[in-house]
Amino acid sequence: MWLLLIFIVVPLIEIGLFIQVGGWIGLWPTLAMILAMALLGAWLVRREGARAFLDLRRSMTDLRDPTESMAHGALILFAGVLLITPGFFTDAMGLALLIRPVRSLAVRVIGQRFRIVQMGAAAPGRAATPDDDVIDAEYTELGGKPLGGPRSGWTRH
Secondary structure, three states: OHHHHHHHHHHHHHHHHHHHHHHHHOHHHHHHHHHHHHHHHHHHHHHHHHHHHHHHHHHHHOOOOOHHHHHHHHHHHHHHHHHHOOOHHHHHHHHHHOOHHHHHHHHHHHHHHOOOOOOOOOOOOOOOOHHHHOOOOOOOOOOOOOOOOOOOOOOOO
């Protein structure tokens, strides 16, 4: 329902803004503004995307949780989509998402709406036990030679 509402309301806002701004400054300056905002947005997306990628690499190198860096990268990608879409409202939303404090606020708000489940954590409602790192499985050995290549010290054949 919300998605349908967005697809109806956003184009109406954009059309209204095009008419208002075009009436104030004229057709060609309006089109020039849209083009200038798209070029500025592309440059900012590239710059902020590179920063987000470096933050992601740094968090992986430092063995920190990369979730926030990945969320910033996703929001920068979304900002790029908004900036490619012609219009004043979508450009304003895209440019706002390129500002780091705005992205941080969006990450916090979105993070509160979703439950994060960590890999290796105990299931909800169940306490972790010392046996949580043990995987119980069955296996069957298949006869024959190992597949391809020379034998290594890791095989039993």
